[in-house]
Amino acid sequence: MEAELIAARYHELQSYVGWTAADAERIAAAAPLLEPFLPLLVEDFYAEIQRHADARKVITGGQAQIERLKGTLSQWIRELLAGKYDVAYVSRRWRVGWRHVEIGLDQVFTNAALSRLRTGLVRALQECWQGDAAGLQATVRSLNTLLDLDLAIIEDAYQAEYASRLQRSERLATLGQVAGGVAHELRNPLNVVQTSVYFLLNARNPTPEKIGEHLRRIERNVELADNVISSLSSFAKIPVPTLRSIAVEALVRAELEINAPGEGIAVTVDCPAGLPCALADGDQIRIALGNLIRNACDAMPQGGRLEILGRASDGAVELSVADTGIGIEPQNLARIMDPLFSTKARGLGLGLAMARSIVEKNQGSLRVASQPGRGSTFTIRLTAAPKEQAAT
Amino acid sequence: MTRQDAKRILVVDDDRDICRNLQDILTDLGYRVDTAHDGLSGLELLRQRPYAVALLDLRMPGMDGLTLYRQIKQERAETVSVLVTAYATPDTAEEALAEGIWKVVAKPVEFRKLLELVGEALDQPLVLIVDDDQDLCRSLWDLFRDHGFRVCLAHDCRAAQERLEESTYRVVLIDLRIPGGDGRAVLEMVRQANPQARTILITGHRDEHDELIRRVVTEGTDAVCYKPFDVPELIKTVRRLARARQNGAEGSAE
Numbered sequence: 001m002e003a004e005l006i007a008a009r010y011h012e013l014q015s016y017v018g019w020t021a022a023d024a025e026r027i028a029a030a031a032p033l034l035e036p037f038l039p040l041l042v043e044d045f046y047a048e049i050q051r052h053a054d055a056r057k058v059i060t061g062g063q064a065q066i067e068r069l070k071g072t073l074s075q076w077i078r079e080l081l082a083g084k085y086d087v088a089y090v091s092r093r094w095r096v097g098w099r100h101v102e103i104g105l106d107q108v109f110t111n112a113a114l115s116r117l118r119t120g121l122v123r124a125l126q127e128c129w130q131g132d133a134a135g136l137q138a139t140v141r142s143l144n145t146l147l148d149l150d151l152a153i154i155e156d157a158y159q160a161e162y163a164s165r166l167q168r169s170e171r172l173a174t175l176g177q178v179a180g181g182v183a184h185e186l187r188n189p190l191n192v193v194q195t196s197v198y199f200l201l202n203a204r205n206p207t208p209e210k211i212g213e214h215l216r217r218i219e220r221n222v223e224l225a226d227n228v229i230s231s232l233s234s235f236a237k238i239p240v241p242t243l244r245s246i247a248v249e250a251l252v253r254a255e256l257e258i259n260a261p262g263e264g265i266a267v268t269v270d271c272p273a274g275l276p277c278a279l280a281d282g283d284q285i286r287i288a289l290g291n292l293i294r295n296a297c298d299a300m301p302q303g304g305r306l307e308i309l310g311r312a313s314d315g316a317v318e319l320s321v322a323d324t325g326i327g328i329e330p331q332n333l334a335r336i337m338d339p340l341f342s343t344k345a346r347g348l349g350l351g352l353a354m355a356r357s358i359v360e361k362n363q364g365s366l367r368v369a370s371q372p373g374r375g376s377t378f379t380i381r382l383t384a385a386p387k388e389q390a391a392t
Numbered sequence: 393m394t395r396q397d398a399k400r401i402l403v404v405d406d407d408r409d410i411c412r413n414l415q416d417i418l419t420d421l422g423y424r425v426d427t428a429h430d431g432l433s434g435l436e437l438l439r440q441r442p443y444a445v446a447l448l449d450l451r452m453p454g455m456d457g458l459t460l461y462r463q464i465k466q467e468r469a470e471t472v473s474v475l476v477t478a479y480a481t482p483d484t485a486e487e488a489l490a491e492g493i494w495k496v497v498a499k500p501v502e503f504r505k506l507l508e509l510v511g512e513a514l515d516q517p518l519v520l521i522v523d524d525d526q527d528l529c530r531s532l533w534d535l536f537r538d539h540g541f542r543v544c545l546a547h548d549c550r551a552a553q554e555r556l557e558e559s560t561y562r563v564v565l566i567d568l569r570i571p572g573g574d575g576r577a578v579l580e581m582v583r584q585a586n587p588q589a590r591t592i593l594i595t596g597h598r599d600e601h602d603e604l605i606r607r608v609v610t611e612g613t614d615a616v617c618y619k620p621f622d623v624p625e626l627i628k629t630v631r632r633l634a635r636a637r638q639n640g641a642e643g644s645a646e
Binding site: 183301 | 413
């Protein structure tokens with residue numbers, strides 16, 4: 001984060017806790033009194049760290065590093081007491097939290113360590129205080145507020161850095177997942193292309209028919225590879241839907257014509273008369289429906305029953321696609337709609353993710369129920385169109 | 393009795409295009425190639441006849457390539473199997489090799505390399521082990537594979553008969569005592585069906601079957617190895633006999 005922004009955040013926190021110039025003055029006045037105690041406080045601080053394995057393990061540079069860190073801590077306390085809380089000061093505080101993420105020091109140790117320093121500083125102040133009790137009380141209060149502010153800004157930095165690192169590593173993990181899925185889908189057509197080229201270059205007596213066959217095969221597989229890229233990019237950008245009143249039964253029938261289930265699959269479509277129209281983008285919903293139908297058929301390699309039912313359900317239209325296929329294992333059920341998750345031998349694993357994404361963009365929802373060995377039912381729920389609107 | 397072609401290769405891949413391509417290329421080079429698009433039909437083909445080499449796709453609907461291989465190893469241990477995969481993690485490769493897969497090859501396949509592998513596999517001398525002790529067979533399988541032999545297994549007389557009729561072996565290791573007969577019966581089968589094969593009698597009964605062993609030796613086995621095996625000696629003997637056959641020499645080739 002930029003220094004100015006961090007400073008602004010710190011000043012916002014200052015006003016939140018009611019920090020004033022008077023507080024800064026009290027701290028500055030106490031600084032010379034506390035100075036003689038600093039070496040002892042620092043010694044105590046690092047002795048304590050040595051007693052905790054998790055805190056100790058982040059110090060990898062041995063005694064030399066501890067000596068260096070003692071210097072840094074003394075400097076930190078002096079700055080704390082100097083009474084000047086400008087942009088540079090806040091930036092250095094921010095950097096402490098950032099650095100802790102880098103070396104893997106959990107924030108709880110910073111909290112605990114600051115508590116220990118706080119106790120030490122307050123005790124030192126009580127020992128050397130020469131003014132009245134009210135003055136001491138006010139100074140201790142200022143000191144506490146100041147330490148709380150430091151802790152807040154360090155923790156803020158810690159969290160921001162931690163979150164950004166987590167996001168980065170998640171992005172990398174996703175990238176790995178994409179790479180795996182894409183690799184598989186691209187390398188298969190590439191493999192065909194490569195072997196056909198090998199045949200064309202090396203076959204001893206290829207007939208003209210064989211040559212033509214291999215050239216057509218290359219062409220077809222280049223197209224397959226291209227489709228992989230297209231489906232990835234179309235998943236990445238599903239356009240904003242144009243919501244219209246659509247008759248779901250007509251939609252189902254049209255889609256069944258394009259995605260005709262194979263032999264051995266009995267199809268039933270049942271939409272009651274008077275089923276309201278749905279308010280959705282028909283072209284998009286058809287893509288989602290097509291994916292569900294294809295999945296249902298894939299789940300029934302030995303044949304079975306495909307049942308598509310429409311029903312009205314308070315203000316919504318539900319369309320369920322049920323199969324009597326292999327079903328989904330419970331451990332996969334939660335992930336089944338994740339992009340690039342697939343239990344099939346072929347395919348990127350975008351079908352259901354695409355269906356869900358489309359349905360959600362159409363202000364609907366997609367849910368699934370499944371019993372391994374019995375079959376699965378996917379249900380699209382869409383808003384019902386107002387009655388007076390005519391179906392298109 | 394028709395001896396199957398020794399240069400027979402099985403390709404199992406759900407991608408029909410790649411099956412056709414491999415078939416075209418390998419056929420052009422003089423191999424006999426059969427293809428299957430799923431594990432079960434691949435297994436059907438394997439049950440009908442032996443294949444020297446199987447090229448198996450890892451990711452297929454239904455039965456994946458590795459599961460298919462486990463079944464192949466049970467039924468046709470002599471099939472040298474190459475697993476072809478578009479995206480193998482080191483873990484899958486390691487698991488496949490531990491199961492007995494010979495090589496794991498990445499897609500797109502580097503064809504020259506694949507052809508070299510096929511050639512190399514076909515050059516490996518084929519050895520038949522006839523022994524009802526399955527654990528011993530598995531150990532010998534690992535051992536001989538490691539030393540560059542193709543290893544066929546038969547656990548009883550009937551299986552031995554079938555195996556001897558369908559392939560040509562360089563060396564046959566015969567347990568003296570097996571279900572459905574004894575070593576002498578198997579020795580006779582070898583003489584009938586695989587007369588060029590050299591034989592090694594393997595037995596754990598050094599003393600009690602002295603007489604039987606003596607007779608078998610008289611009847612013309614090439615060597616006798618006693619259990620537990622002196623492994624380096626066993627390997628040496630098999631290698632010597634496999635080579636002797638290859639050179640067309642008679643008797644000891646040392």
